[in-house]
Amino acid sequence: MKLPAFEYACPATLSEAVALLASHDGDAKAIAGGQSLVPMLAFRVASPSLLVDLRKLPGLDQIKITEAGVHLGALVRWRDIEDDARLRRSHPLLAAAIKHVAHYQIRNRGTVGGSVAHADPAAEMPGIVVTCEATIAVTGKSGARVIAADEFFQGALTTALASDEIITEIRLPAWPAGRRFGFEEFALRRGDFAIAAAAVFYDLDAAGRAANAHVGVIGVGDRPARLPSVEAVLNGARVDADTIAKAAAATSAAVTPQDDIHASAAYRRSLVGTMVERALVAAAG
């Protein structure tokens, strides 16, 4: 399908890119891997007058691992995460989730910044960002700011980003040794978007009980969400079969998915409980 006509720019600096985005009265769009935007252009879901290609912006393809955590430059691709063996230790939940993203060709081009900016409710990376309480560093014409994950996602394909702002980095807090985690997803085919998925982690206190539990769900609402009622089931409890069953039931009770062409709301509600159950079994094991 032919794309609509647009102007194209490929700036070499962040300030130039921001100035270009600000120059078209909100009608310019950044393009990173193009794996979501190009289909949207083809289907006329988007028709910006200017595309600002981010690929030459220096330093945005870096993965930095420090005591503060894992910082992913916005242009880091799925494949870069998969290939970086350090991440399997420094952020095993991220590494586990990214295995489910898309197909080989798309993984070679798609970026973390593009995924977070696109804000598909069934995408893995926004789910990890919310579950892990990541922050999103952005730069626009009024300067740089850092946005908390729970403020960033505002609905399906809707974020707190202003039209002249570019995501520069996604910052995941440090991952302590010994943390328990699990990521489980159900999709119609391998590499498809999730029908439902769950990301969970918790630490163990001195008595072997769960503490600091984080439970995030994907594909069961207009944005990824943490489930405080399920986290409350886990915190202070031994993560045994009884606790896991209660957490799964609390998950299904906490979500309000919609019917769509892929699944009924009732099916998704049940499925996401099963995803949390499986993720907790993996974490406890």
Ligand SMILES: Cc1cc2nc3c(=O)[nH]c(=O)nc-3n(C[C@H](O)[C@H](O)[C@H](O)COP(=O)(O)OP(=O)(O)OC[C@H]3O[C@@H](n4cnc5c(N)ncnc54)[C@H](O)[C@@H]3O)c2cc1C
């Ligand atoms: C067949 C198919 C299957 C897929 N399956 C999955 C899947 O299972 N899971 C999944 O998560 N994704 C999936 N994707 C999407 C894929 O992961 C995309 O790569 C990703 O969602 C967007 O990244 P991108 O770099 O390609 O962004 P682009 O397509 O270039 O841009 C997407 C949006 O983000 C904006 N944008 C991009 N970068 C920035 C930035 N740094 N700052 C501000 N705005 C920015 C653009 O303006 C645009 O609005 C699939 C895509 C296809 C085509």
